[in-house]
Amino acid sequence: MSNPATQIVDLKSQASVKAIKTLLTIIILTSICILGFSSRLFAVIRFESIIHEFDPWFNFRATKRLTEHGFYEFLNWFDERAWYPLGRIVGGTVYPGLMLTAGLMHSLSNFLGFSVLIKDVCVFTAPLFSGLTALSTYLLTKELWSEGAGLFSAAFISIAPGYISRSVAGSYDNEGIAIFALQFTYFLWIKAMKSGSIMWATFCALSYFYMVSAWGGYVYIINIIPLHIFVLILIGRFNLRHYTAYTTFYTIGQLCAMNIPFVGFQPIRTSEHMASFGVFGFVQVIAFFGYLKHNLGQQKMKRLFWIFSLLVFALGLAAIIFLTASGIVAPWSGRFYSLWDTGYARIHIPIISSVSEHQPTTWTSFFFDLHVLVAVFPAGLWLCVQQYDDARVFLIIYGVFSAYFAGVMVRLMLTLTPIVCILAAIVFSELFNRYVSSSPPPAESEEDESSPNPTEEELAVANQLRSIVCILLVMILFMFGTHCTWVTSNAYSSPSVVLSTQNRDGSRNILDDFREAYYWLRTNTPDDARVMSWWDYGYQIAGMADRSTLVDNNTWNNTHIAMVGKAMASNEDKAYEIMQELNVDYVLVIFGGVIGYSGDDINKFLWMVRIAEGEHPDEIKESNYFTPQGEYKVDSTAPKTFTESLMYKTSFYRFGEVDHGDINGPHGFDRTRNTEIGVKDIKVRGFYLLISHTISKLKHIEEAFTTENWLVRIYKVKPRKNSDGLIFQNIKSKKFKR
Amino acid sequence: MRLYCLLLALISANLVNEKVTRVFDATTQLLKTSASVQIRNDGKASVSVIQLSADAFNADKLIFLDAKVGNKKLKIDGNLKASLSSPLEPGQTVTLEIEEIYHGSVKPFPTEIKQADKQLVLVEVNLYYTSPYKTETSTAKINIGTKKTESLSKTGKLEGSAVKLEEKKDFEGGSSQKSRVHFENNSPFLVAERLEREVEVSHWGNVAVTDKVWVKHTGATLKGSFSRFDFQRQDIGPFITEWTMILPLVAKDVYYRDLIGNISTSALRQDYRADETVLELTPRFPMFGGWRNHYTIGYNVPSATYLSSDASKYQLKVPATPELYNEFIIENYFLKFVLPEGVTDVDFKTNFELERKPDESRYTFLDTTGRTVVVFEGKDVSFKHAAKIAVTYNWNSILIFKEPLLAISGWAVFFLVLLFFARMDYSISAPVSADKKKN
């Protein structure tokens, strides 16, 4: 076939095939990006373009400060309206990557002449980055397996519910951009590791720097990559390329990471980073010995090499243990330690265990978030083991560890999703390769006894089977797509600031109680008013109502939170003392008894008690708030400590008179806990009946505002009366002094 | 005030108010007067200027004064001097229909009430007709809308839902005596403390109007707690739960939002007979005494409704204030016109008092030099002013091509940069074929 004419034809057809392939790839990737973006828009279309949940409100407020005052003002910001009276050093306690990304996009678009509002930039940051995540996943999988698998993985991750849950439009949170940074860093790492080039390793380090600025989960990268290198050393595949890549990555990456104020000197002082440090040292030793071996000859060095490297490894490990034990290197922080010892947080750090996202994952969550991918990904893991090379070892490690961590905390399903998408994509790609092409599978028919040339019948049957399998696979993928869209639409697209119910005729009824209360606070209270509420709502109050709060979602000061919890759990007099100490003007509670909202403060009350008990064990005891049978109830069997607590009184004030429209029905029926409340006074056709205890009367606080469906209740703290109720009269000036 | 009236009375003592009938309406937050005054020229010269005056006890709260003879409106200057269209001959009489509106005359008293209390207001008017001229007979009636009063000065008598004041005969100009009524008034006391109106004109066929409103309930302040439970059982009270705003019939894309997002409690319908769009607004929370609220309403109107042109001269005629609610009062008023890029010779005409501030500049989509923003400020505008404003400017119609050309050139730059980078040689060493060729 050396005819020049045919050669030219071959070249041309090759070029056109390549052109078509590239065009197809570009079209598919573009549609994947558009698909990922549009799948996240349910909440915006149903409600409006608004920031969701709790944490995103703080991120939004910080981004606003960045755009209004500039970068250095943001980095040096001390927020005196949070954690009253302590304040919060925002610049040093926040990961600035998210705010800087949104701020940059905002200034860029304004510079180009598109004057978009910062709110809209923030709402749509996460969907935009989901497209980039899909692209980086494609690149990563292409490096590790093949282009077909890459396209599959990009498609999977663009709609996988595990990732969508944290990146819908409106969920302006670190994970939205961090997963993109994660995938991109991994892609650059694989590239660096395969090529051994300093350029790729430097890019990887810079991408790692972006990841560090974006999310606290960067600890994951800085432990997986050293682990990868360590496993390569153990299986004997460690070479100079890996050495170059890791050394460049570690030095530049850590130096960059230490530039983030929040990270500071943690890379050399905390246990989470010691693994990478240790491997770094170990790698230098190994490379040194490799150099010696290269120059001095193999024979002498072999035994010496192994003994010496073991010695160095043991010494390094001992040094790290010694440093940790003596306190120079901080031990694993509570958040990360609880990943290994799952019972630790409940006993020692109740705040961490009280967050619903930190509960262990159930099987249903795995299926809910990943559908068929979770069933298929072990096959991908096996394929990687079967056809492994240096880069695929990384996939194996990544997959195994992600699977473990995802089982510990629901929140970490997010880190499992990318690897599951990649491995499942590998499986699907291999399946389709095998069953779509009509050429027989290579290399395995050598051992077959049967003749290498199949008969016509066998070929026909084979084709039939092939098409059946392909159709089945396509149907499975359709079901996956439908499931993902259904899950996104029903479970993950709720702004949680706005609630909605459906009326009997199908029309939507919007419950805007939260914003009603926050706006009332914003327009009808003095600018320096201080609002005491449970820490869940701190960011929302600061963002929407623009008032100083005592505790918020940052939960950095457990003692302060315990004080608020103690105030909520004590009787009114004690709570008033605490509120006077903290200069509180308003108390805000969430009460869902009228509409059956289950996320209200009475349901969270036991956590308040537990956290308060952690700091004040003599005054608050959890057992005092249970009925004699040991149950947590709000009806007439509730103990006095509970019914006299500030939380009970503020939630159920005047609620005993509510009859939900049915005059003959029970009064004060709490729809969330499905029981009548215990302390109320009832008016029955003009008669006045007292039931047990005392009438719920408030002494030191008065009701300032309650929203339409009683969801948010705001109370004003009355100023302190003089002792004994006497009013001091200044005789000279005849003015009354209080 | 009394001395001045006396002086004036001495100077122009030749006009006499023959018969004066006044009807006060105090059923809403505004005190409205409609008076029918029959004036006779007792002097020897013909008179073409009549001095009117506001009620003696409410003079500083006057926001509107209007006088009509038959159906023709008289011109009234700043000192409340009305000019007659045809001079009044000696011995002739002319009947004036005078309309006055006072804001702040219906005073809540007590000024702080609890949620369950009724809102009681105090109205004080002059028993005599306030005028620099002598009056022969004067009668007055105050409509209060309820059949009972808390207190009443002795000069008045309650008849049905109105208080009839004593009839006074033959008194000099400048006489005054306070008559007060204290009664229950639960009508909405809503005042727009601040209105910022922005009108953005686009020559692609659209005028976008945005109204930012700061309202306050100026009735008796709520003292003590607000109980949602009691409120849900209260039918009537001094609280405000909704009001109606009128928009032009062709308004579309109407939005109602505030600083933290969209407000869903509103109803919009088009009223073709009245040629308007009715927007029923419910604020996020009901407004009680002393409470404030803030919201934004915006809508688009096709340019033909407000903008008219003749070659390169353009005229933009808009109502200066929206109809915020029934009988609206605006205390501080700001108006901005955002005109397209490249306008020159901006001029304006209004029918009420407005102050022009220095122009500003605004950069929005596809702008290079910035759009001219014409800024106005005003005070105390009410529904009676029917305020209108007309802005004229010059604009070269070839400039309509500026925006498409800008967009095209932006994309052209992008493509050319790509082209440039695609043709660049990135290799660090010289290509192998060139070396071989050299050898």
Added chain:
Amino acid sequence: MALSPYNSPIDPSLYSTLAFFLMIAGLGSSAYFFVEQVTKSKNVRSLSKDFSLALVSAIFMGLGMMFTMLTVGIYV
């Protein structure tokens, strides 16, 4: 001065159709331009063809973008 109501040079009801077709044309020609740049080697490309393609793409994309903005309510 005879003032007549001002109407835009193009009927606003046509904005959405115009935007749609211009964007399709723009995206199509941009895609052709990209594929040409990526797949063909340097020797085969001709500068004049590239320039004309870039210009055509720019015109369609620019006009399409502007009419899209007018359709969604950003009246530039």
